[in-house]
Amino acid sequence: MSQNAQSTPAGLLARVETMPLSRWHWTILVICGVGLLFDNLDSGILSAALPLLAQEWKLTPLDLGLISSATTVGMLVGALVLGVLADRIGRRALMQINILLFAVFTGLSALAQDYNQLCIARFLAGLGLGGLIPVDTAFLSEYVPSKWRGRFMAFNQAFQGQGMTLAYAVGFLVTVPYGWRWAFAVGIIPAFLVFFIRRGLPESVRHLIRQGRLDEAEKTVRHIESIVLRNKQREVAPDPSKIMVSAAPEKMSLGLLLQPGVLRATLVIMLVWFVAWATMLNVWLPLLMTGELNFPLTRSLQFLTIAAGVSIVGSLFAGPICDLWGRKISLIISMVLMALTQIGMFSFARNETTFMALLIVNQIGINLVYGSLHPYATEQFPTAVRATGMGVASSVGRLGAIVGPAYVGWVYGTWGIMPVVYINALVMGLTIVVIAIFGRETKQQTLEQITNSQMGGPTAPATPGILPTS
Numbered sequence: 001m002s003q004n005a006q007s008t009p010a011g012l013l014a015r016v017e018t019m020p021l022s023r024w025h026w027t028i029l030v031i032c033g034v035g036l037l038f039d040n041l042d043s044g045i046l047s048a049a050l051p052l053l054a055q056e057w058k059l060t061p062l063d064l065g066l067i068s069s070a071t072t073v074g075m076l077v078g079a080l081v082l083g084v085l086a087d088r089i090g091r092r093a094l095m096q097i098n099i100l101l102f103a104v105f106t107g108l109s110a111l112a113q114d115y116n117q118l119c120i121a122r123f124l125a126g127l128g129l130g131g132l133i134p135v136d137t138a139f140l141s142e143y144v145p146s147k148w149r150g151r152f153m154a155f156n157q158a159f160q161g162q163g164m165t166l167a168y169a170v171g172f173l174v175t176v177p178y179g180w181r182w183a184f185a186v187g188i189i190p191a192f193l194v195f196f197i198r199r200g201l202p203e204s205v206r207h208l209i210r211q212g213r214l215d216e217a218e219k220t221v222r223h224i225e226s227i228v229l230r231n232k233q234r235e236v237a238p239d240p241s242k243i244m245v246s247a248a249p250e251k252m253s254l255g256l257l258l259q260p261g262v263l264r265a266t267l268v269i270m271l272v273w274f275v276a277w278a279t280m281l282n283v284w285l286p287l288l289m290t291g292e293l294n295f296p297l298t299r300s301l302q303f304l305t306i307a308a309g310v311s312i313v314g315s316l317f318a319g320p321i322c323d324l325w326g327r328k329i330s331l332i333i334s335m336v337l338m339a340l341t342q343i344g345m346f347s348f349a350r351n352e353t354t355f356m357a358l359l360i361v362n363q364i365g366i367n368l369v370y371g372s373l374h375p376y377a378t379e380q381f382p383t384a385v386r387a388t389g390m391g392v393a394s395s396v397g398r399l400g401a402i403v404g405p406a407y408v409g410w411v412y413g414t415w416g417i418m419p420v421v422y423i424n425a426l427v428m429g430l431t432i433v434v435i436a437i438f439g440r441e442t443k444q445q446t447l448e449q450i451t452n453s454q455m456g457g458p459t460a461p462a463t464p465g466i467l468p469t470s
Contacts, residue, residue, distance in 0.1 A: 044167020074126020083391020318371025
């Protein structure tokens with residue numbers, strides 16, 4: 001392949017796609033994954049701090065709920081706004097801004113002197129948290145070769161899942177003995193460390209190409225090759241003819257999300273994300289375990305801690321299943337596990353051993369659905385709106401996290417727990433049907449192949465490496 005061919009948009013992406021898996025890729029995974037870890041870590045720290053806040057400031061349950069909601073609303077806004085900004089000005093800058101927002105305002109949360117100050121600080125910290133999923137996942141997906149993308153995106157989500165396990169440890173080791181202020185302070189130090197580490201990340205090559213900054217893209221690819229290919233060789237030679245990308249710069253336009261193929265995929269992703277959050281019973285499990293099954297509270301919390309730790313298995317298995325069997329199959333399996341184990345936990349599990357086994361499988365299913373959803377979702381959106389699309393989809397998931405507990409409280413309080421789990425199973429069953437019929441399988445395809453298919457383009461470009469714009 002000539003030097004000129006290597007430096008075309010298709011040539012540059014072919015070089016990225018054919019790089020051998022290396023320590024550099026794993027380093028990028030850890031940097032992005034640690035960012036997602038803060039998502040659940042913050043939620044867990046807040047939940048452990050609420051009882052102490054209620055006692056110290058004489059807050060009502062409504063006050064405590066509004067503190068939690070302030071964070072969630074911040075996440076909703078952050079996912080939408082920062083996702084759009086990442087598509088306009090670049091992934092690298094927003095990856096730093098997200099962490100900096102979280103770190104600064106988590107620190108101010110620790111210094112809050114009253115309820116209003118804490119709500120404001122939590123909202124602003126939520127802005128940073130909300131931007132983590134769309135921006136970090138977009139960045140990682142654009143650097144991992146198609147062959148490994150499912151596994152890497154699932155492993156990335158595993159960090160987010162283990163944030164809750166770490167939060168339980170912070171609650172036991174810090175919050176209870178030292179107070180809620182120190183719990184928030186714990187989040188500051190690693191967040192600032194991650195901020196400085198992220199300053200060394202390169203900008204996404206796909207984003208640079210989209211903006212027509214080919215010289216920067218060439219320098220970035222050459223720099224990464226100098227690291228990755230130092231002691232390794234490519235498995236296959238870069239072939240631009242397999243990469244479909246426009247030679248012209250592509251402007252970020254929200255209209256891209258409304259293209260028929262992209263819109264269809266977006267609606268499927270939004271449905272899955274909403275249902276996964278809305279039907280998850282984790283918020284209610286301590287109450288249900290003590291009220292419905294008569295388990296002691298201490299024992300219930302021990303069970304949940306163990307199950308949260310073991311649930312990483314779901315994320316670890318999600319990647320291989322996604323890459324070998326397909327994204328749709330992995331999502332369907334995970335939702336079947338979630339539905340059946342919910343019914344089992346509250347219909348025939350009347351002893352600790354049976355309940356614990358079902359609880360672990362249920363938590364594995366939850367991690368499996370998110371481990372499958374992250375690679376599937378990032379692949380559905382064109383590069384020009386990938387972070388924006390992920391922001392929209394994850395925001396709908398946040399809405400599910402708001403609607404779900406309220407709906408469960410109403411149904412459970414009126415008719416009991418079994419109607420809840422049966423309704424959940426029905427909703428998940430209908431979602432499985434939607435995935436099977438309307439979802440597109442995207443395993444082992446480059447991001448450009450997926451986008452071209454959604455836009456109704458050819459399966460191979462007429463001119464090697466170039467898709468004519470129209």
